[in-house]
Amino acid sequence: MVYTLTTDEAMTALDDTARLLTPEGRRIADPRLDRWVQDIDGAALRALYRDMAIVRRMDAEGVALQRQGHLGLWAPAQGQEAVQVGTARACRDDDFLFPSYRECGVTIVRGGAPADLVLAWRGEVHATYDPYALNLANPQIIIGAQSLHAVGYAMGIQRDGTDQAAVAYFGDGATSQGDVNEAMVFASSFQAPVVFVCSNNQWAISEPVTVQSRFPIAGRAPGFGIPSMRVDGNDVLASTAAMRWALDHARRGEGPVFLEMVTYRMGPHTTSDDPTRYRDRDEVEAWRQRDPLLRVEAYLRATGAWDDAFAAQVTADADAGAAAMREAALTAVTRPAIEVLDDVYAEPHTGIERQRARFAAYLDGFAETEPTR
Structure with missing residues (x-):
């Protein structure tokens, strides 16, 4: 069955989101978010852009490696770079993050090696890195299960008496799973220092979020006694600000926070999926105009913080990361x-x-x- 959303329906998802950079790259004010990014100047925004560009390039390499038979599967993240980079960069090194299978950008930001992105998808190892070296749990395939793990870890933080926080990443589809709802019950009941980051990319495989949820997903959290915010997930500046606010709330002992990051999955659910069978082309093109990298580039150009040397260096760094991924996949020795x-x-x-x-x-x-x- 093909579900078709009109362009207008697809874009209404952005009408009530908090943002600091418009799709055209214009800086706007938001009283909820502004104070949390006062320290982010042109150089810091360039660093966030570099992160996103590297994530996009390495994600594209993952797709290519799978298509060429070197990986068993890949879960593309194109379009979701701002959510992953903005929220992960807002975290401290001692915070513990619990990703799903699509957060390759979180792995990169937390210091994962290029080989860490491919060897598990190639089936060579159960897990590719020591979670305690990166303070990053291994990616979870079971939908939503990591939300319970994050809450359990957060309750451990409480018993340790520290001001760390745990972070659970999941998609809009996971919010229909019992695990996520049970995790929010425990988090609220025990005021656990955990941030739930829901990447609402509009599609749970072939089911649109409008079928799955009649109202914004962020509206569910207050029913559990958890404050929430709906954020433009294609705005890396807003993503950083919202995450800093959420982490501050959790660190001060005020309990969990839920962030609905409104974004879009530009590619397939995984490389075994064909999104052209269920998505309207006009919807995809409308979201393409809200690309998270293009809006930062536009802002940097407008403020004089963009130059050819910077662009060339970013491309070189991204290509180097992708080349290292390919080398790791092609030279892997099957045990x-x-x-x-x-x-x-x-x-x-x-x-x-x-x-x-x-x-x-x-x-x-x-x-x-x-x-x-």
Whole structure:
């Protein structure tokens, strides 16, 4: 079944969002957000643009690697760079972030290596980095499950008596899952220092958000006793400001915050999806005019903070990251199949030993034998 949204319907999602940069790149005032970005000057905004450009280039490389058969799957993030970069840059190094499978930009901002973006999608390892080295949980495939993990971690922060915060990232589709709603119940009941970041990219695979939710998703949180804000997720400046506000609220012991970041998934849900079967072309083009990178570029040009040397350096840095991703994917050495059972438990476990014996016998059935003479 094809769901079609008119361009007007698609754009109404932006009418009541908080923003600081218009789609045309004009700086506007917002009394809720302005004070949280007073320190972001031209140089800082250039750094945010650089982050977004690198994320976009490396995301495109992930798509290309999958199409060429080097990855099993990829979840594109084109169009959602401002949400990921703005919110992640607002966090402190000791905050703990819990991403879904689409937050490649969060991994990059938190210091993940290019190989960390591809080896799991290639099926070489269960996880590619030590979560405690980056204060970043491994990406969660189960829709919405990370929201419960984040709340549990936040309740641990309370018991430690520190002012860290936990952050849960999920999409609009996850808000229909029980896990997210249960997480908000616990977070509200225990006033846990957690920020829920909902990337409302308008589509949960092939179902539009207008079918899934008759009212803005941010309106659900107050029903749980959680303050919320609806933000233009294609505005990296507003994304940073809103996240700083939310984190400050959580750090001061005032409990959780819910941010609905209104954005758009420009590509497919994953590389196994064909969005042309269910999305209207005019809707996609209308959102393309609200590109998060183009609006920052327009603002930087208008304020004299853009030059050719900066643009060339950003391109070079982005290409270098993409090249490192490709190198990691193409030079990966697939381990023997039996090693899939390694690192499941920290200590020896009889159940794993039995499984290993059965799996080894199964694999032996494929071993080549000498022909009978």
